[in-house]
Amino acid sequence: xxxxxxxxxxxxxxxxxxxxxxxxxxxxxxxxxxxxxxxxxxxxxxxxxxxxxxxxxxxxxxxxxxxxxxxxxxxxxxxxxxxxxxxxxxxxxxxxxxxxxxxxxxxxxxxxxxxxxxxxxxxxxxxxxxxxxxxxxxxxxxxxxxxxxxxxxxxxxxxxxxxxxxxxxxxxxxxxxxxxxxxxxxxxxxxxxxxxxxxxxxxxxxxxxxxxxxxxxxxxxxxxxxxxxxxxxxxxxxxxxxxxxxxxxxxxxxxxxxxxxxxxxxxxxxxxxxxxxxxxxxxxxxxxxxxxxxxxxxxxxxxxxxxxxxxxxxxxxxxxxxxxxxxxxxxxxxxxxxxxxxxxxxxxxxxxxxxxxxxxxxxxxxxxxxxxxxxxxxxxxxxxxxxxxxxxxxxxxxxxxxxxxxxxxxxxxxxxxxxxxxxxxxxxxxxxxxxxxxxxxxxxxxxxxxxxxxxxxxxxxxxxxxxxxxxxxxxxxxxxxxxxxxxxxxxxxxxxxxxxxxxxxxxxxxxxxxxxxxxxxxxxxxxxxxxxxxxxxxxxxxxxxxxxxxxxxxxxxxxxxxxxxxxxxxxxxxxxxxxxxxxxxxxxxxxxxxxxxxxxxxxxxxxxxxxxxxxxxxxxxxxxxxxxxxxxxxxxxxxxxxxxxxxxxxxxxxxxxxxxxxxxxxxxxxxxxxxxxxxxxxxxxxxxxxxxxxxxxxxxxxxxxxxxxxxxxxxxxxxxxxxx
Ligand code: GLA
Numbered sequence: 269x270x271x272x273x274x275x276x277x278x279x280x281x282x283x284x285x286x287x288x289x290x291x292x293x294x295x296x297x298x299x300x301x302x303x304x305x306x307x308x309x310x311x312x313x314x315x316x317x318x319x320x321x322x323x324x325x326x327x328x329x330x331x332x333x334x335x336x337x338x339x340x341x342x343x344x345x346x347x348x349x350x351x352x353x354x355x356x357x358x359x360x361x362x363x364x365x366x367x368x369x370x371x372x373x374x375x376x377x378x379x380x381x382x383x384x385x386x387x388x389x390x391x392x393x394x395x396x397x398x399x400x401x402x403x404x405x406x407x408x409x410x411x412x413x414x415x416x417x418x419x420x421x422x423x424x425x426x427x428x429x430x431x432x433x434x435x436x437x438x439x440x441x442x443x444x445x446x447x448x449x450x451x452x453x454x455x456x457x458x459x460x461x462x463x464x465x466x467x468x469x470x471x472x473x474x475x476x477x478x479x480x481x482x483x484x485x486x487x488x489x490x491x492x493x494x495x496x497x498x499x500x501x502x503x504x505x506x507x508x509x510x511x512x513x514x515x516x517x518x519x520x521x522x523x524x525x526x527x528x529x530x531x532x533x534x535x536x537x538x539x540x541x542x543x544x545x546x547x548x549x550x551x552x553x554x555x556x557x558x559x560x561x562x563x564x565x566x567x568x569x570x571x572x573x574x575x576x577x578x579x580x581x582x583x584x585x586x587x588x589x590x591x592x593x594x595x596x597x598x599x600x601x602x603x604x605x606x607x608x609x610x611x612x613x614x615x616x617x618x619x620x621x622x623x624x625x626x627x628x629x630x631x632x633x634x635x636x637x638x639x640x641x642x643x644x645x646x647x648x649x650x651x652x653x654x655x656x657x658x659x660x661x662x663x664x665x666x667x668x669x670x671x672x673x674x675x676x677x678x679x680x681x682x683x684x685x686x687x688x689x690x691x692x693x694x695x696x697x698x699x700x701x702x703x704x705x706x707x708x709x710x711x712x713x714x715x716x717x718x719x720x721x722x723x724x725x726x727x728x729x730x731x732x733x734x735x736x737x738x739x740x741x742x743x744x745x746x747x748x749x750x751x752x753x754x755x756x757x758x759x760x761x762x763x764x765x766x767x768x769x770x771x772x773x774x775x776x777x778x779x780x781x782x783x784x785x786x787x788x789x790x791x792x793x794x795x796x797x798x799x800x801x802x803x804x805x806x807x808x809x810x811x812x813x814x815x816x817x818x819x820x821x822x823x824x825x826x827x828x829x830x831x832x833x834x835x836x837x838x839x840x841x842x843x844x845x846x847x848x849x850x851x852x853x854x855x856x857x858x859x860x861x862x863x864x865x866x867x868x869x870x871x872x873x874x875x876x877x878x879x880x881x882x883x884x885x886x887x888x889x890x891x892x893x894x895x896x897x898x899x900x901x902x903x904x905x906x907x908x909x910x911x912x913x914x915x916x917x918x919x920x921x922x923x924x925x926x927x928x929x930x931x932x933x934x935x936x937x938x939x940x941x942x943x944x945x946x947x948x949x950x951x952x953x954x955x956x957x958x959x960x961x962x963x964x965x966x967x968x969x970x971x972x973x974x975x976x977x978x979x980x981x982x983x984x985x986x987x988x989x990x991x992x
Contacts, residue, residue, distance in 0.1 A: 270416035272374045272393045275309070279372065279395055281414040281421060282306050286561045288414065288421045290340050296368035298340040298399065298410075300446050303421070303509070304561055318448055319530065338446035338530065341399065341410055341425060343367055350526055351476070353425075353444035353534060357543075358404055359433035367399040367408055378413050378580075381424060383767050385514050385801030386556040387580040391416040405430035411556075418575040424556040429546035437544040441520075441536030442513060443557035450474075450529040452496035452509075455566075456521070457823050461488050462811035462844055464792040465823035467906050472496065472531065478522030480538045484709070484745030484762055485516060485789060486796040492519040492535070493827045501565055503901050504944060508562045508569040511535050512827050514581070515555035516798035517766035518542070541748075543759040555798065566826070567900050567944065574829035574899065577797060582832070585781060586804035590891065591831075591862045592669060592784070593621070593884050594736070598628035599812065599838050600868035603636050606651045611662050616869040618666040620880035624736055624864075625663050626671035631656075633683065639706040642678040643685030645724040647731075656732035664733070671736030671784075674728060676721045677769065678707045678742065685720075691751045692717050694761070701747035709745060712768035713761055714752045721772050729780055739803065741789040766798075773802040786834055786862075792820070795828065805834050805862045812838035812866050813845040814857040815980055818911040818928050821860045822901060830915065831895035833861030837883070839871065849980035851876055855883050856926050856984040859894055860913070863887040890986065893917045894924050900944035905930070912973070916945035920963075923952070923987040927973040928980065940970035946987070955986040963989075 270283045278301075281288040289302040291312050301315045319338050334347035343365035344352030356365050373396045378388050395412040407430050413422040423443045429435050454472045456479050457465040479490040486492050492513035498506045511533055513519050518538040525531050535557045544552050558576055562568030578587065595617040601609060605627075614625040632648055633641025647655050660670040679686045679693055681703060686693065693708035695701045701708065710717050729737060750761045777785065787794065787803040791810035799806060809820045817835065824833055835858045840848040858864070869877060887894075894915050902912035909930040916923040923946060927939070946952065948964035954971075961971070966987075975981035 270392050270414045272395045272414060274372070274374065278310070278312065280310070281393070281395060281412055283414055283416050283419070286419045288412070292369045293337070297334065297337060298367070298369050298397065300338045300340050303445060303447070303559065304507070305563055315448065336528075338448065339444070341367060341408060341444055350532055351522075351524055351534065352439065353441035353536070354408065354427065355437065355439035355539060356406060357436040357438060359431065359435060365406055366401045366403065368402065370398040370400045372397045378422070379411065381553050381556060383770060384553060384555055385581070385770060385798050386424070387413065387422045387514070387558065387576065389415065389580045392580075400430070404435070406435065415576065415580065417579055418560070419562065419572045420558050420560040420576045422556055422558050425554045426551055427546070428551040429548055432548050434548070435546050437546060437552055438542065439539030440544070440552060440554050441534050442554040443511060443533070443535045443559060445533050445559065447496075447531040447533065450525040450531045451499065452531065453499060453501070454523055455495040455497060455826070457491040457493055457826060459489060459823070461790055461793070462809060463816070464488055464795070464809050464820050465491055465826070466819060467823045467826060467904070469497070471499070472523060472525055474525045476522055476524045478520060480518070480520040480522070480540070482518050482538060482540060484518065484765065485741065485794045486519060486798070487744075488790060488793040491827070492521055492796050494521045494523060494533070494535070495566065495569060495826070496523065496531070496533070497566055503567045504565045506563075506565050508566050510560045510562070510569040510573060510827060511557060512573060512797055513555055513557050514797040514801065515766070516769070516794050516796050518762050537763060541759055542763065544763070545757055545760070558797070570826055570901070571898055573827045577800060578829055578831065578896065581797060581801055582804050583777065583802065586784065588896070590888075591805065591895070592623035592736070593887050594624040594626050594671060594864035595622045595869070596626040596628055596738070596836065596864060596866050599843055599866040603630035605630065607654060607659055607662075610659060613868055613870060614663045614668055615666055616877070617865070618668050620869060620877060621884035622668065622865065624669040624671050626673065626736060626738060627659070628673040628738065629675070629740075631672070640680050640682040642675055642680040642707050643683040643710070645674065645728055656728070660732045660734065669735040670732060671738065672728060672732050672734045673738040673740060674725060675740040675742060676725050677710050677712060679710050680707050692720075694745060694748060694750065696747045696749035697751065699747055704743035704746070707743055709743060711750050711752065711761075711765070712772070713750050713764035714768070718768050718772050722775055725776055726779060729783060734783065736784045736786065738786045738788055738807070741794055770798075770802070777802050792824065795824070797828075800828070800832055805832050807834040808861060811844045812836055813842040813847050814849040814854045814928070815847065815930055816845060817857050817860070819905045821857070822905055822911060822913070825899055825901060825913075829895075830861050830899055834864070835859075835861030836864040836866035838865075839867040847980075850978070850982070851879060852984070853928060853980045853982040856982045857928065859887060859890070859924065859984070860926065862895070890924050893922045897923070898945050902941055902944065903927075903939070909933070910939055912941050914943055914945060920945070920947040920950060921989040925971070925983070925985040925987060927975070927983040929973075929975050929982070930980065932977055932979050932981065938972055938974040941973055942970040943967055947989070951990040952987040953990055955988060956984070960990060
């Protein structure tokens with residue numbers, strides 16, 4: 269059960285496994301006391317004495333006590349020397365905000381956040397705390413939600429200018445939490461194009477450590493996520509705290525260690541180059557952040573995130589709906605296609621049992637390469653003389669659904685759209701901007717641009733009768749300026765852009781409830797919980813090499829579930845790495861997410877084509893366990909040569925186990941991999957070998973992983989519980 273209990277000045281948020289406790293101090297500052305395993309009760313005295321570093325403690329403002337007080341939403345300039353969650357330029361030029369507790373309300377369920385993606389649900393309770401600066405009348409409303417079915421707290425803040433003069437926000441974090449010690453390792457996900465979300469773990473040190481972006485998106489290089497794990501915490505055991513931001517733009521995720529080893533964790537919109545004008549009566553809503561706690565290691569932390577997103581964030585419609593096995597034309601044809609070629613590829617895909625054919629980039633304007641036509645979303649009749657409708661009809665006549673690619677947020681300088689509306693591109697007047705991939709970003713902070721994008725996408729969806737849309741976004745912001753915003757609001761552009769994007773997505777998913785939207789941003793460059801509120805799956809990476817994907821999917825699973833990761837079998841030699849890996853391994857790895865193909869099936873051998881039929885059937889039959897079962901990482905590609913993971917159905921009756929050995933080893937003992945998530949009381953038969961083992965044996969002794977010679981060899985085992 270999830271409940272929020274008020275005991276005097278204490279607010280205790282808890283479910284059966286976790287507690288989060290805060291407290292109103294004598295002078296009405298709001299203190300953070302605890303986040304971790306569920307407690308029956310907590311005496312604030314010990315925590316506060318520890319923070320105050322003595323037998324007595326004095327947190328009065330006059331005595332600079334705020335600098336030691338573990339706080340819930342700290343500001344800067346009134347005694348707390350640490351980095352603040354809230355920064356305001358007041359009308360008098362000062363930056364202080366003296367927030368004091370005013371009132372609290374506890375309510376059932378989870379309120380929506382205006383204009384922003386956020387968690388939802390009924391089996392949860394929300395605490396609404398009002399704070400106020402008496403002098404300026406700036407008000408802050410803090411929201412905290414505790415969920416019954418996952419070990420997470422969702423938080424956000426709303427800042428209202430209750431004064432009679434303009435003020436300016438220069439920083440408004442979604443979450444700030446002060447932990448009593450620094451004995452943690454700090455984990456982030458970092459990467460690059462085609463190398464997204466590598467796992468980096470190092471000891472927490474005094475000072476600041478964190479990740480942030482300023483490129484307009486959550487990015488290929490960073491993810492809006494951080495984790496703290498005890499030094500001894502492993503995948504299966506030990507304490508871990510994870511924090512993630514439900515947001516797709518510039519963010520900051522930071523942990524700072526201060527005197528006496530206290531740790532302040534912060535997550536929110538990146539305050540660098542951010543400011544927001546609040547006129548009297550205006551409010552600013554921060555994005556939502558989620559904080560999870562696990563006593564079952566990093567695996568437990570990840571599964572808490574997976575459950576949170578699946579039960580409380582992802583589009584309801586797609587939660588348990590079948591995700592069609594698709595074939596995407598990108599690596600099959602790139603820009604070089606016409607109607608006949610696409611239909612012929614689709615026919616070959618249909619013969620293998622593929623369910624959805626996706627036409628990627630190259631169908632509009634006169635786009636024979638990436639130098640032109642973004643924004644001109646009219647079909648290229650040279651390639652598709654019968655238009656989108658005829659191609660779609662022919663593909664659908666083969667028994668396939670039809671899907672299409674768009675990059676709606678962009679414009680090519682060589683396009684009719686740009687020639688008609690040069691002001692619609694983000695730019696600084698007078699400066700020659702740089703293009704990236706020969707394109708500019710449309711200024712989605714503008715309502716007219718939002719309407720254009722909405723119209724372009726809906727017309728394309730209608731004309732093509734598409735059941736699926738791949739929504740791509742392939743460049744970072746530069747020359748950041750909007751001709752639609754006044755001079756003193758230019759720093760609002762990046763956040764206004766994201767609000768504009770969310771508003772368009774909201775309209776589209778409502779208008780086309782049966783269309784499956786897949787996100788993409790040069791691969792996984794905006795693969796974050798914010799986008800996942802609108803699109804249930806995201807193209808995980810442009811890198812389709814099976815060994816690289818082991819790393820990318822392993823890192824991604826730190827905070828995002830398999831059901832969100834687009835993952836395809838591609839041709840060899842791989843187009844990104846030149847590596848040749850066995851088809852069976854490419855298949856086994858692609859099963860780690862929403863399964864599909866990224867190749868020309870006509871170029872496969874007869875034998876490979878018939879293997880595809882079995883693959884598609886297996887992907888369909890195992891979908892529920894693979895995508896929605898509990899996911900357990902077993903061997904890390906960041907720590908050794910091998911990767912292994914298992915997904916286990918909720919009733920523990922079925923599991924899919926994958927093992928991939930990177931480089932072949934001479935004279936090496938086959939790995940004995942301890943499984944997780946199975947029932948020790950049940951017996952399981954490995955369908956592929958016919959062998960039966962006790963669940964306890966598989967969990968505590970392991971399963972032998974003997975693979976053939978050669979690099980990138982793999983095993984894919986389906987475990988089924990033996991009926992008693
Ligand atoms: C990006 C995407 C690819 C593909 C191309 C098309 O790079 O990540 O999957 O759609 O654009 O130009």
